[in-house]
Amino acid sequence: MIGDYTPDELALIRRAIAPAPPKPPEEVIEAMRPAPGMPVPSHMPPFWKLSDLAMPLFLRLSADPAVKAISRYAFFPQVYQRLLAGQSLPQLEFSGRARGMVGILRYDDLAIVIKPLQSSREGQIARTAGELTVGPGQLESLPGYLTEEFSPGTFFTELPQELLTDDFLAGVGSTVGTMLRRLHQADIYYNDVTFSDPRGRSHLLVEENGSCRLIDFGISMMLDRHPDLDLEEVHNFVRTLPMYRVFRGMAEDQAHVDRFLAEYAEKLAATSKSEIISRDLTFAQQGLNMAARRMGERIIAPVQEGFTQAYTALG
Ligand SMILES: Nc1ncnc2c1ncn2[C@@H]1O[C@H](COP(=O)(O)OP(=O)(O)OP(=O)(O)O)[C@@H](O)[C@H]1O
Ligand SMILES: [Mg+2]
Known part of the structure; x- marks a missing residue:
């Protein structure tokens, strides 16, 4: 017991x-x-x-x-305390690819997510994102794992057509613009797919009332130490470059990869923070275009308009 x-x-x-x-x-x-x-x-x-x-x-x-x-989830603080208090066991399901096991634990009145950390600063980034209400609120956890609130909603690319009025889309665009701006003002570069990847997968959860959360800060970067970046951070940056996948396929050995990362570290040190961060805007635009292939080209204009207005308004 x-x-x-x-x-x-x-x-x-x-x-x-x-x-x-x-x-x-x-x-x-x-x-x-x-x-x-x-x-x-x-x-x-x-x-x-x-x-x-x-x-x-x-x-x-x-x-x-x-x-x-x-299994192990019984001993995470959020679960353990509820078990001690006599609450019944949550339903457990699994999700996730890149980081390994993502456990989703559902109680009648709430759901939480427990997932292994993907980078050494993910905990700090996720906490800040949660406080900014950009990402899921972070809860007490155990070393090496995040425990966070389950964000309700539907991934952007899976939103039903009947919800996609111009107003709704402009609202989502505006919310995402605000969210990215807040992250950037906190020195966080999201560095991942927002609206959609080429296979239609998204990290943006949208509720029917229009509220949004971004999930998964596993490859995000905290730029507070820029231009000093460690190799893990450089790796997080380059892994979202298409050329890096080609390079990894051809690299002779780990030493070759490490040399490449060390050289890239110098390049990133010489790149301004705002230039690094601006890649999130490129990703957002590309992701929106990819989403539009599934959802219809007409979604682009209203989302873009809302986004640009909100992003620039926060100055
Ligand atoms: N806080 C959350 N709220 C709601 N769903 C979540 C949350 N965190 C993770 N998920 C679900 O679990 C999946 C995997 O989570 P995450 O993106 O963090 O891991 P991953 O290994 O990068 O997975 P993937 O390769 O599928 O993106 C998400 O696509 C989402 O369906
Ligand atoms: Mg992910």
Whole structure:
């Protein structure tokens, strides 16, 4: 039972699961099978570090109904506190590709998202974006993970035609313009798809009343230290350049990639912040054009108008 772990045991469990450990070695996987040839219980691999240090605790976990149902998520503060308070288990579903497992946990009255950090400054960026009401509000989490509010709404590219009046579209454009401006004023370069990528995937959730949130700050950059950028930040910048994909395909080895990044770091240091940030505007325009292929060319003008007005109005 969740309430049965002592504070020391809880701390031990949390240290074992967060940040997420590397994949367990083969012999540990074998030892997790209830009997030879039987499958490994899927709720247990996240706790594998304990099988080494604290076998009795590991065995208690494997029989805990909450752990059986939602595995490591039971020990994240937002979930753990609710379980202790006697609330029933949330429904758990998974999403996400680039960053690995994105867990969506649904209660009757709220939903939260728990996802691994994708960069070392994502936590700080997501927190600022949440405070600016541009991104999902951030909640207490464990090291190596974000815990955030689930943003309701429909991805921009999936909005039903009947909602797409000129007024509605201009409103969305204006909201996105305001959101990007606020990020930029906070020295955050979003650096990702807003309206749509070539496959129609979006990071912009829109509600019927027109309110919007951007999700996923995994490759965003905080430019407060510019022109000093570390290689991770340079990598985040270049990975959204089409030429980088070509280069990665041809690169001889990691050293070759690192040399390229070091050279690119110099280029970025010599580029002004406003020039870096302006790429978000290019992405927004390109994304809008891609969205229009699915949604109809007539969406472009009203969104663009709303966007430009709002972005420039915030000066
Ligand atoms: N805060 C949130 N509110 C609502 N949905 C979310 C939230 N965070 C993530 N999701 C959902 O989970 C999916 C994956 O999240 P995210 O974009 O952060 O990870 P990813 O690995 O980059 O995934 P993808 O490659 O699908 O973009 C999103 O496309 C969205 O459907
Ligand atoms: Mg994403």
